[in-house]
Amino acid sequence: MHIQIVGVGKIKEKFLVDGIAEYVKRLGPYAKVQIVEVPDERAPESMSAAEEALVKQREGERLLAQIKSDAYVVALALDGMPLSSEELARHVEGLATYGRSHVAFVIGGSLGLAPAVLARAELKLSFGRMTLPHQLMRLVLVEQVYRAFKIMRGEPYHK
Numbered sequence: 001m002h003i004q005i006v007g008v009g010k011i012k013e014k015f016l017v018d019g020i021a022e023y024v025k026r027l028g029p030y031a032k033v034q035i036v037e038v039p040d041e042r043a044p045e046s047m048s049a050a051e052e053a054l055v056k057q058r059e060g061e062r063l064l065a066q067i068k069s070d071a072y073v074v075a076l077a078l079d080g081m082p083l084s085s086e087e088l089a090r091h092v093e094g095l096a097t098y099g100r101s102h103v104a105f106v107i108g109g110s111l112g113l114a115p116a117v118l119a120r121a122e123l124k125l126s127f128g129r130m131t132l133p134h135q136l137m138r139l140v141l142v143e144q145v146y147r148a149f150k151i152m153r154g155e156p157y158h159k
């Protein structure tokens, strides 16, 4: 399976870089994982709604440009579907069964994802109603993808 994690902006904190690298390494036996970072737009505090929409649109175009046409796109969104780890595992397993072997998880920037990205997504996935910074979101996501593969294989993993 090919897992792509596409996000806006670079990860700056070393502990997050190290944590993400650790889970990408652990995923090695299960999937080919590719992390793609697209540049973020400057987003000053005082922007009009139109300016904010433009920031999201530009970031969204960059995100979509990185996603292959046959990819199953999962957009991370606060108001998406809250799945348990087991449900995510079954979902990914089902995709593989139906020959959808390329899954792209997309994480937005500080203002969130553009409508065009949400429209491209086949699943909108929520990690709960609390907002996580996009850098931390990437670490949480990669751990949950790893957990999903351990569940799919029936392999032991700490609860």
Ligand SMILES: C[S@@+](CC[C@H](N)C(=O)[O-])C[C@H]1O[C@@H](n2cnc3c(N)ncnc32)[C@H](O)[C@@H]1O
Binding pocket: 075, 076, 077, 078, 080, 106, 107, 108, 109, 110, 111, 112, 113, 125, 126, 127, 128, 129, 130, 131, 132, 133, 134, 137
């Ligand atoms: C700082 S958040 C953006 C917050 C923005 N106000 C919004 O409503 O999307 C950056 C990105 O992290 C992801 N994210 C953060 N918290 C999340 C959660 N609880 N569930 C799903 N995705 C989340 C989303 O992709 C979001 O676009």
